[in-house]
Amino acid sequence: MLMKKVCFTGYRPEKFNFDLKKGNDKFDILMTRIKKTIVSLINDGCRVFYTGMAQGFDILAAECVMSLKNIYPDIILVACLPYKQQEFGFAANWRTRFYDILFACDESVCLNDEYTAGCFMQRNKYMVDNSDYVICWFDGQSGGTKNTIKYAQKVGKCLINLNTDYAENLNCAQETLQI
Numbered sequence: 001m002l003m004k005k006v007c008f009t010g011y012r013p014e015k016f017n018f019d020l021k022k023g024n025d026k027f028d029i030l031m032t033r034i035k036k037t038i039v040s041l042i043n044d045g046c047r048v049f050y051t052g053m054a055q056g057f058d059i060l061a062a063e064c065v066m067s068l069k070n071i072y073p074d075i076i077l078v079a080c081l082p083y084k085q086q087e088f089g090f091a092a093n094w095r096t097r098f099y100d101i102l103f104a105c106d107e108s109v110c111l112n113d114e115y116t117a118g119c120f121m122q123r124n125k126y127m128v129d130n131s132d133y134v135i136c137w138f139d140g141q142s143g144g145t146k147n148t149i150k151y152a153q154k155v156g157k158c159l160i161n162l163n164t165d166y167a168e169n170l171n172c173a174q175e176t177l178q179i
Contacts, residue, residue: 003047005133034064048135065077083110138163
């Protein structure tokens with residue numbers, strides 16, 4: 001049986017309109033949506049999860065996958081790095097989380113030895129091309145998430161926007177997955 005695959009795309013911390021901290025109602029809702037969506041996809045046969053390892057949404061989603069590995073030991077977490085030492089520009093707390101995830105990943109892919117113009121989109125296309133589903137947090141802001149969503153739509157991937165205030169604008173799949 002062919003394993004279904006999932007990737008994540010979303011904002012870095014500064015682009016969210018709320019703090020990414022436990023105890024913040026909007027953050028707690030986001031984390032619940034991420035976890036419920038991942039469980040729903042696991043129940044739908046998804047076993048491989050790609051994370052771009054960026055600060056913010058990518059790391060939060062990867063941490064959710066890691067937390068579910070005790071319940072679903074056959075799921076696979078893959079770190080997709082746009083270049084070596086991506087984490088060097090991270091704030092200390094995000095860098096620590098980055099290393100924790102990288103250590104726990106089942107696989108990792110590094111697409112470039114050094115930073116190059118376009119390497120982040122190269123990584124995002126790699127993840128989308130290797131996935132059946134794209135889980136995102138998107139509210140219309142310009143940037144890498146928007147470009148990745150446009151690419152995913154162009155190549156016909158199933159999008160799941162966890163930002164329900166904006167999801168209907170993307171023709172997303174929440175209702176079909178019973179999230």
